[in-house]
Amino acid sequence: MKRSDVLIVGAGPTGLVLALWLTKLGVRVRIVDKTDAPGTTSRALAVQARTLELYRQLDLGDAVFQRAHKTPAVNLWVRGARAARVPFEKVGADLTPYPFLLIFPQDEHERLLVERLAAQGVTVERGTTLVHFEARNGTxxxxxxxxxxxxxxxxASYLAGCDGxxxxxxxxxxxxxxxxxYRQLFYVADIEAGGPxxxxxxxxxxxEADFLAVFPLAAGRARLIGTVRDExxxxxxxxxxxxxxxxxxxHMKVDVHRVNWFSTYHVHHRVAEHFRKGRAFLLGDAAHIHSPAGGQGMNTGIGDAINLAWKLAAVLGGRAQDGLLDTYEAERIGFARRLVATTDRVFSFATAEGALADKLRTRVAPLLIPTVAGFEAARDYLFRTVAQITLSYRGSPLSAxxxxxxxxxxxxxxxxxxxxDNFAAQPxxxxxxxxxxxxxPGLADWCAAHDVPLQQFDWRSQYEAAGLERGALYLLRPDSYVALAEPSGNGKALERxxxxxNLILGSLDARHPI
Structure with a gap:
């Protein structure tokens, strides 16, 4: 009988990121997947800015960036002509080190994660199926x-369901x-082609009411994603x-030279009623699924994994009580519900039927979207939402x-x-x-005594413009979100x-439990 701290079921991006993060923190994991080999096709393409920011902590940000395709703009087509172009460079340049859309197909993404996990001594156990499980006697x-x-x-001490x-x-x-x-049937095709x-x-x-998008891949290749709803x-x-x-x-003057693969699928919009039950957790598609509008699905699953990983490490390392794990559901389920509602509204608009809907899409949207993107407040809001940098855990028991x-x-x-770059100080x-x-006074001594690294930045007007307060103390969680914002800057606030x-701040290394 093999023993592990966390058994992960499912080796998609969510399960792989969870395994990699936990392993880096000294947690013993097993990751199993019922498939015999990694997928060679994929539907998930977009890697959002917030995912790339969090990947810095795994030393993955640059690796993904080097292998992926940086997409500079989105173009809207109407009646066989390009009606509008919205450049990403103007969106988010002051908000994140990654102000663009990055295209990195899921199959390539998974290969990178598998490579990194293998370098940490963990191998995905392929052809291994979960038959049944039960929790008893604390395991x-x-x-x-x-x-x-x-x-x-x-x-295992805990089970993570990343099984779709x-x-x-x-x-x-x-x-x-x-x-x-959704009543529409989705299709996806990997093609080699030419044209504008x-x-x-x-x-x-x-x-038309059927959705169609052309996503860039390597030179001369593209991914078509569309819908069909007639007979x-x-x-x-x-x-x-x-x-x-x-x-x-x-309509889009695509000159197809070769079709590498083609498949169809139906899409659901669902959120699980709970993300935790006892010693088992649900993450990724096992917890929430929605339309592909905005490229949110894979990124949200990765966010689930990162949120849960540090909490598991803290509990297994004796630095927190089991109740900390309840905050995983508290923080992630609300976001999942809002995301499903938002992507549903966007997809419904893109595929609505009728003369009015057609007029809004073909006449109003090509004019309105570039105009809205010209206003800084609207542009920032749109980018923050899609890039997931607007996600906040205000109201969480961990936030103060x-x-x-x-x-x-x-x-x-x-x-x-x-x-x-102030984010570079958060690796x-x-x-x-x-x-x-x-x-x-005394903050540096408190931090040193409690193994909490302290970064100090010389005050500049840019920090004030960004909303930061001079001399205030910002305690960052292991996933880099703000846990405590304290105007006094007093170290006793950290102690309280x-x-x-019931937390012990500092390192989370589970190899040396308290």
Whole structure:
């Protein structure tokens, strides 16, 4: 019988990031997947800015950036002509070190994560299926079946269900998965092609109620994602690329040379009723699924993994009580519900039927979107939302205080001054403190005594413009969100914060439990 701290079921991006983060923190993991090999096709493409920021802590940000395609703009097409172009460079340049859309197909993404995990000594156990599990005597007993038919029982302290929309973990827990299914049939095609829509930018056709987008890949390649809802959708197995390609060829002047693969699928919009039940957790598609509008799905699953990973490490290392794990659901389920509602509204607009809907898409949207993008406040809001940098954990039991415009639970403002990026000072997966200006007397001594790194930045007007308060203390969680914003800057505030929540601040290394 093999023992691990955390058994992870499912080796998609969510499960792989969870395994990698936990392993970096000294947690013993097993990660199993019922498939015999990693996927060679993918639907998830976009890596959002907030994911890249968090990837810095895994030393992954630059690796993803080097392998991915930076998309400079989105183009809107109407009646066979480009009606509007919105450059990403003007959006988010003052908000994040990654003010662009990054295209990195899920299969390539997974290969990178598998490589990094293997370098840490952890291998994905392929062809291994979770048969059943139950929690008893403070552990989870999980029965696993291998490709040769042999079975074993794995004992783990916790179980993470990253096993997709048809999650056996969720079904075994008896957790409801309310929602619905979009009537449209989605298709995805990897093509080699030429034409004006193959210029390395994102192109979206607004002509008809069926959605169609052309995503750039490597030179001369693109990913088509579209929908079908007429009688062709009644028999997905019989649908071929030739049945849906006419619109791309005719409306967007795509000159298709070769189709590498083509598939169809239905999309649901659902959120699990709970993300935690006892010693088991739901993450990624096992917890929430929604339309592909905005490229949010994979990024949200990765966010789930990062939120849960440091909390598991803290509990397993004896630096927090089990109740800390309840904050995973408290913080992530509300975001998932808002996201599903938002993407549903966007997708419904893009595919609405009728003369009015057609007029809004083809006449109003091409004029309105560039105009809205010209207003800084609207542009920032749109970018923050899609890039997930507006996500906040205000109201969480782990969030406290306000200093300047920054609240406990917020992502801290990103500021670059004289070439110094304040996010570059957050690479460690641990509790950290920051002060912009002069630290209060005794704060440095308190931080040193409690193994909490303290970063101090010379005060500049840019920090004030970003909403930071001079001399205030900002305690950052291991996932780099603000835990405490304390105007006084006093180290005793850290002591009170930790004591009220039964936390031990500092390193999270589970290899040396307290």
């Amino acid at each position: 989870v007993d999980a029965r696993l079946r291998h490709a040769d038919g042999g079975e074993e029982v794995c004992k 929309a048809r999650s056996l973990v969720r079904e075994t827990l008896g957790v409801g998965f309310p929602g619905g299914t 829509a193959l210029n390395g930018e994102l192109h979206i056709d607004l002509d 062709r959708a009644d028999d997905p197995a019989a649908l071929r690329f030739e049945d849906v390609s006419d619109r791309a060829i005719r 205080g306000t200093a300047g415009h920054v609240h406990g639970g917020d992502r801290p403002p990103w500021v670059r001054v004289d070439g110094i 460690a997966m641990r509790w950290q403190a920051q002060v912009y200006g002069t630290a209060a 914060y930790a004591a009220e929540r």
